[in-house]
Amino acid sequence: MAKLKVAVLISARGSNMQSLVHACSAPGFPAEIVCVLSNNLEAAGLKFAAENAIPTRVIDHRDFENREAFDAKLTEFLASIDVDLICLAGFMRLLTPEFVNRWQDKILNIHPSLLPAFKGLHVHERAIESGARFTGCTVHFVRPEMDEGPIITQAVVPIHQTDTPEALAARILEQEHLIYPLALKLVAENRVKIHGAVVLIEAADEQHHALLNPKVEGF
Template sequence: MTPSDGGKSIQPRIVVLISGSGTNLQALIDSATAADYPGRIVGVGSNRPDAGGLERAQRAGIETFVIDHTQYDNRESFDAALIRKLEKLTPDLVVLAGFMRILTDDLVRYFRGRLINIHPSILPNYQGLKTHARALEAGDTVHGTSVHFVTEELDGGPIIAQAEVPVLENDTDQTLGARVQAREHVLYPIIVRWFCEGRINLGPDDEVLFDGEPIPAILTLPADVYQ
């Protein structure tokens, strides 16, 4: 349930950070149009002025902003500017949706428990880039995507949920990536909704709490969710 003030529901405020076309952003925007949606996307930001996802947000009437990383001398000054902007938007949740920046420890600690990311692999496999090609090169039979809280370790924060896809015999990194992305478009809105409903939290020892209890194993949504 969302918090309330004098009987009036207060929707958690969501800011989404992107670097590219924003297909996961679009899935989140579409999900947020539901009448019973428990949160509100109040801003979409990018480190790239030409990110196509900014137009998606503008069409949906969502405030957008750009903090161009090429205008900063180092990661620390860029992240300091990003923190200042995010502070003005007062987010309850910051969602990384294809935000291609390695964040500094200061920013990660500042938003601890309010910062989540989606990564195109079954973590801890294939942290970093080119995950689909690496899965094919390794001969994997299963690939997928993971949603996790962000910590100081790159793609290494506590995992909230994962979704698997089979690797087909004739797959290329493009075809495999397309199927993984389709799973992302379903998985991420579910996790964001759960966070806004207060069902998911990051515990004091970096454990994922679901309905107030540590999850005994990583949540894996059943295949019929995607039908």
């Protein structure tokens, strides 16, 4: 079976991109990263990608007069390399509805909270200030609304009473690096089925049970 062709979009160091690169390098992994694209020429993740023999591309959003023109260029390039899936990994640009709809069910994103809680920015500060006992991270399909879309994988992280936003973010990032490759693997194996706003996982591994949301029937 041909591997799923993936483009990863970053704006900075792209630590989640790096976790995907490592996962895709494993024998038998069902996806391959065919390009790392950034809107920022100075993104540190571009160097990592190049060092791992992955083609890179920069499309600077500042070269375009509006979001629509920028996103149109993204689509033109991604279509030209025939990608099957787009993984957002710290890509700090809001995508237009036109772009999202063009790539319907072909864009994954990772967010550092247990969606639908704490959408948007300053997530860790807000989680601590809320008094919540748990937070975490989520991989989901992208929809035009910010931080919306069917959830594929999640991981739960406790909030300690002594936590700073930085300490909490570091612990959550460790889990992000686990659940993003898992979500990509499930999608690449064609085991992810979208039913309305809900994802069902076919033949889920019991060891990953706690990371799958919603719970797969029979587990």
